[in-house]
Amino acid sequence: MAQIALSQIEKRYGNVEVLRDINLTIQDGEFVVLVGPSGCGKSTLLRTIAGLELASAGDIHIGERLMNDVAPRDRDISMVFQSYALYPHLTVARNMGFSLEVQKRPKAEIEEKVKRAAQILSLSHLLDRRPKELSGGQRQRVAMGRAIVRQPQVFLFDEPLSNLDAQLRGQMRVEIKKLHQQMNNTIVYVTHDQVEAMTLADRIVVLNHGVIQQVGTPLELYDTPANQFVASFIGSPAMNFIPGRVTAAGVDVGAQQCLPANPGWSSALQGREVIYGIRPENIALAESGDDAALPFTVSLIEPTGLSELIHGSLFGHNLMIYSTRRSGAQPGDVIGVTPDAPRAMLFDASNQRRL
Numbered sequence: 001m002a003q004i005a006l007s008q009i010e011k012r013y014g015n016v017e018v019l020r021d022i023n024l025t026i027q028d029g030e031f032v033v034l035v036g037p038s039g040c041g042k043s044t045l046l047r048t049i050a051g052l053e054l055a056s057a058g059d060i061h062i063g064e065r066l067m068n069d070v071a072p073r074d075r076d077i078s079m080v081f082q083s084y085a086l087y088p089h090l091t092v093a094r095n096m097g098f099s100l101e102v103q104k105r106p107k108a109e110i111e112e113k114v115k116r117a118a119q120i121l122s123l124s125h126l127l128d129r130r131p132k133e134l135s136g137g138q139r140q141r142v143a144m145g146r147a148i149v150r151q152p153q154v155f156l157f158d159e160p161l162s163n164l165d166a167q168l169r170g171q172m173r174v175e176i177k178k179l180h181q182q183m184n185n186t187i188v189y190v191t192h193d194q195v196e197a198m199t200l201a202d203r204i205v206v207l208n209h210g211v212i213q214q215v216g217t218p219l220e221l222y223d224t225p226a227n228q229f230v231a232s233f234i235g236s237p238a239m240n241f242i243p244g245r246v247t248a249a250g251v252d253v254g255a256q257q258c259l260p261a262n263p264g265w266s267s268a269l270q271g272r273e274v275i276y277g278i279r280p281e282n283i284a285l286a287e288s289g290d291d292a293a294l295p296f297t298v299s300l301i302e303p304t305g306l307s308e309l310i311h312g313s314l315f316g317h318n319l320m321i322y323s324t325r326r327s328g329a330q331p332g333d334v335i336g337v338t339p340d341a342p343r344a345m346l347f348d349a350s351n352q353r354r355l
Contacts, residue, residue, distance in 0.1 A: 002063035002153035009058035035197040036207035078147030086131040093127040096145040117148040157189040228352035257315040260341040273349040280322035282343040286336030293336025
């Protein structure tokens, strides 16, 4: 286990800047998830930590050691990729212990470490099988076991669940979380799936265009996003955004229509051009006869059994509502809704920072 310290990391390919001024400290034993859209630089940052990419500027420390010029094999890390990359002709046991065979470790030591990793990952009954005889989830666990037997200071995961179906992804998230609780190693995990980020991380690092947008616990990012990008990326379904202008009555969204104000907003914001943000779960279906309800025109209903996603428009602006009540509405219906004003957020219209 070890702390990772990144100081002013930059990465360029010619004139293309992929990472810019990355400063981040990952504590010993911490589970940190790098998240962001495709092309944001998260995998490049992970590969730079691993030494598979060389930083154009800045310093990388793992523990007390400066890693800038240290080869990947000497950084005391293990990496799990999106591709399982298992040797098809070797058994599960030999796949897991192969790196130790290359290091010419004693056979008894290899067997003991493979056995321990197999117990952690519930693979003990599969040690004599070959990869073609395994399911996708089992293969990914073998890839994780191969990383575990090396007993590294740091685990690096690069979108390891992307090739699995939805049910297996859920199961593997549990396995990875249990693995961290049992071993308490430092883990850096890359994903574009914000649900994985929210459920796995001690802290989340949100990246966009090679720049860190915000670092915090999952609930910090959900409840207090630094800007509109973080607010839109963290949370499923995504936050609703409506442009408007702050008035004494609320947020004027055009045609003399207002959305209710958050009581905590400062009067100094009046007259400011803003983006009104509210999460789908913070818009309730109104009871009949509620005079304060706003008219919402339904365009599409997505039933999930437990809940409904209701698409439509409010004052001409597209909106989505998440409701655990069954509305009984049909496309074209106009229903009453009530935004939870204290949970609404304002973002500056010019720079997208949360106000």
